[in-house]
Amino acid sequence: MSTSTLGVKENRTPPFPASSTVEVDQRNDKGWTALMFAARNGNVDVINTLLEKGCDVNLVNKTGQTAQDIAFFWDQGNASKVLNDFVNKQNPDKQLRNYFSLNYLDRCSEQRKKEDWLQSKIREECTRFIAFSELKPFVVPLEDRTKRWRYTLAKLKFCDVENYLKSNPPVVFLGVQRNSGPESLDHTMFAVDCTEGNIEDLKKCCPGGTFINPFPSALQLEPSEAGIFAEARSMLDWLYRYKYCGTCGSVTVIAEGGHKRVCEKKDCISNKGIHNTCYPRTDPSVIMLVVSPDGKKCLLGRKKSFPAKMWSCLAGFMEPGESIEDTVRREVEEESGVKVGKVEYHSSQPWPFPASLMLGCVATAVSEDVKVDEDEMEDAQWFRRPELVQMLTHQHPNGYYIPPEQAIAHQIIKSWVRMTANL
Ligand SMILES: NC(=O)c1ccc[n+]([C@@H]2O[C@H](COP(=O)([O-])OP(=O)(O)OC[C@H]3O[C@@H](n4cnc5c(N)ncnc54)[C@H](O)[C@@H]3O)[C@@H](O)[C@H]2O)c1
Ligand SMILES: [Mg+2]
Ligand SMILES: [Mg+2]
Numbered sequence: 001m002s003t004s005t006l007g008v009k010e011n012r013t014p015p016f017p018a019s020s021t022v023e024v025d026q027r028n029d030k031g032w033t034a035l036m037f038a039a040r041n042g043n044v045d046v047i048n049t050l051l052e053k054g055c056d057v058n059l060v061n062k063t064g065q066t067a068q069d070i071a072f073f074w075d076q077g078n079a080s081k082v083l084n085d086f087v088n089k090q091n092p093d094k095q096l097r098n099y100f101s102l103n104y105l106d107r108c109s110e111q112r113k114k115e116d117w118l119q120s121k122i123r124e125e126c127t128r129f130i131a132f133s134e135l136k137p138f139v140v141p142l143e144d145r146t147k148r149w150r151y152t153l154a155k156l157k158f159c160d161v162e163n164y165l166k167s168n169p170p171v172v173f174l175g176v177q178r179n180s181g182p183e184s185l186d187h188t189m190f191a192v193d194c195t196e197g198n199i200e201d202l203k204k205c206c207p208g209g210t211f212i213n214p215f216p217s218a219l220q221l222e223p224s225e226a227g228i229f230a231e232a233r234s235m236l237d238w239l240y241r242y243k244y245c246g247t248c249g250s251v252t253v254i255a256e257g258g259h260k261r262v263c264e265k266k267d268c269i270s271n272k273g274i275h276n277t278c279y280p281r282t283d284p285s286v287i288m289l290v291v292s293p294d295g296k297k298c299l300l301g302r303k304k305s306f307p308a309k310m311w312s313c314l315a316g317f318m319e320p321g322e323s324i325e326d327t328v329r330r331e332v333e334e335e336s337g338v339k340v341g342k343v344e345y346h347s348s349q350p351w352p353f354p355a356s357l358m359l360g361c362v363a364t365a366v367s368e369d370v371k372v373d374e375d376e377m378e379d380a381q382w383f384r385r386p387e388l389v390q391m392l393t394h395q396h397p398n399g400y401y402i403p404p405e406q407a408i409a410h411q412i413i414k415s416w417v418r419m420t421a422n423l
């Protein structure tokens with residue numbers, strides 16, 4: 001690739017005088033910064049200097065690539081290492097976590113069986129409760145409207161929820177927030193279902209507090225709390241739906257801090273040995289970006305329920321006895337008629353509506369003809385990279401777009417789009 005393709009002007013203007021300053025994140029017409037050029041050329045000294053001067057390592061060019069993506073794609077090993085180390089130090093979770101996956105609580109699963117411990121923790125001064133009503137979380141709007149995230153979970157004290165607890169609502173032990181430093185205390189966290197109580201009382205303890213719709217409003221929670229919300233909501237949803245024993249139909253009682261339901265009928269088989277009817281459910285689903293055999297296009301679909309103009313990865317629930325790869329091949333063929341060969345795992349995401357676990361994959365197609373399953377899908381089509389960039393950046397001429405960054409579909413699509421040098 002010639003330098004002019006990267007947008008460097010061939011005829012440079014005279015050098016800057018020694019005293020002048022230059023904006024460290026200045027971009028060219030293709031959105032490239034000096035850091036991106038240094039990454040492209042593997043110039044580690046320039047990268048280090050730019051990082052020292054405070055340049056923004058997270059900027060993306062017009063084709064959606066960061067300096068890190070560029071260094072990686074162009075096989076600039078040393079530059080990749082420097083950039084990776086820097087990004088990891090800045091935010092260790094940035095590259096690893098999908099939304100709803102970041103949960104800073106220590107789940108302390110061994111403590112769940114200790115009823116006395118749980119009861120004493122419930123009453124402790126530094127314990128906090130997250131409240132739900134009809135599976136809607138109780139949140140406080142964030143003041144700064146210029147910020148990306150709109151809500152934080154309201155963290156209530158025992159005295160705020162004491163009245164609700166008297167009627168014995170479902171309560172889930174979520175885990176312990178470990179705080180470092182000599183003075184700081186650990187906070188034990190519980191979720192409490194306040195559906196049956198008077199929610200106006202809660203609003204009095206927490207001015208500005210409000211219940212929001214889990215979908216899509218919960219996608220506006222601060223990402224550091226999205227995992228706690230996911231754990232709490234999936235657990236309360238399970239406690240709400242599974243009131244009766246799946247084996248004999250008797251009433252069940254909540255045990256182990258909300259993490260188990262026990263059949264009241266003493267001689268029920270579910271009380272002998274370990275039974276999956278007693279424990280919370282997780283439904284594994286696959287979600288995949290199908291790439292054409294020549295690697296130039298990918299397949300996106302529109303479910304009938306999608307908002308107009310939104311396209312996403314195909315997805316589907318796993319069936320018993322299936323491997324992840326087999327589910328990907330079956331769902332893709334069912335929904336689009338396209339046959340898939342190689343399947344590679346990308347990343348996963350809890351999806352608490354109510355309890356899916358999305359297993360994200362990139363799959364390589366071995367055929368291209370599309371025959372849409374008209375029961376589930378409105379359409380499925382192949383898209384080329386430049387069109388995907390337009391969809392990612394809300395610049396598509398037809399107004400097409402893909403799901404927001406909180407959805408794993410967005411992350412899989414973005415990582416595929418980035419894996420190219422030249423669009
Ligand atoms: N996070 C994301 O980016 C993202 C994107 C798309 C879909 N999803 C989620 O993926 C999941 C699966 O996708 P899908 O709806 O296309 O699946 P799908 O293609 O398997 O079709 C859905 C149908 O599967 C059946 N089904 C089988 N097992 C089921 C189960 N355990 N629970 C509910 N229905 C079951 C039902 O008849 C349902 O109508 C959904 O929960 C969806 O919300 C997440
Ligand atoms: Mg599907
Ligand atoms: Mg399907």
Ligand SMILES: [Mg+2]
Pocket residue numbers: 316317331
């Ligand atoms: Mg299915």
Ligand SMILES: [Zn+2]
Pocket residue numbers: 245246247248249250263264265268269270
């Ligand atoms: Zn039973």
